Amino acid sequence: MTFSKRALFLLFLLILMTSHLRSQTYNKGKKIYQEACLSCHQEDGGGVMNLNPPLDGASNVISNNTAYLIKVVLLGLKGKVALDNKYYGNVMAPHNNLSNQEIADVLNYIRNSWSNKKAKAKKILVEDVEATRKSLP
Numbered sequence: 001m002t003f004s005k006r007a008l009f010l011l012f013l014l015i016l017m018t019s020h021l022r023s024q025t026y027n028k029g030k031k032i033y034q035e036a037c038l039s040c041h042q043e044d045g046g047g048v049m050n051l052n053p054p055l056d057g058a059s060n061v062i063s064n065n066t067a068y069l070i071k072v073v074l075l076g077l078k079g080k081v082a083l084d085n086k087y088y089g090n091v092m093a094p095h096n097n098l099s100n101q102e103i104a105d106v107l108n109y110i111r112n113s114w115s116n117k118k119a120k121a122k123k124i125l126v127e128d129v130e131a132t133r134k135s136l137p
């Protein structure tokens with residue numbers, strides 16, 4: 001197969017556009033994180049010892065069980081739950097005021113930030129958030 005210059009140029013444009021779109025949703029997720037999550041989970045995703053769990057390096061955050069993550073954001077989390085064998089005393093309130101798109105963006109942000117980048121976790125789609133929200137009583 002031979003590539004004409006035009007085909008190469010179009011391919012280049014396509015790559016540029018998709019990487020631009022990808023970084024756009026990443027930046028949207030980052031902004032939501034800064035506004036709604038950073039105060040507890042910290043800028044570096046490291047959390048606060050005994051109070052708020054780290055999101056960086058957390059096994060649940062990079063796992064394929066994306067419904068769990070969506071539920072944590074929609075319903076919040078409290079009580080005695082072991083997260084990577086540690087307990088945290090603070091309470092996470094529900095964030096069901098965020099739209100399905102915002103939840104997908106912020107979760108994709110935490111799954112693709114800090115050391116979590118290495119995990120190459122699968123992307124959470126807005127449809128996933130929609131389905132999980134509908135499944136809740």
Ligand code: HEC
Pocket residue numbers: 033036037038039040041051052053055058059060061069072073077078079080081083084087088089090091092093095106107110
């Ligand atoms: C008021 C502080 C606070 C805010 C704000 C907050 N969280 Fe949390 N988050 C917590 C606490 C505390 C827990 C653990 C609760 C427990 O162990 O009972 C938690 C748990 C989690 C978990 C589960 C971690 C695991 O290892 O299973 C995720 C994911 C999470 N938060 C994401 C977010 C996101 C995304 C936002 C912003 C939309 C956010 N949190 C906002 C305090 C907070």
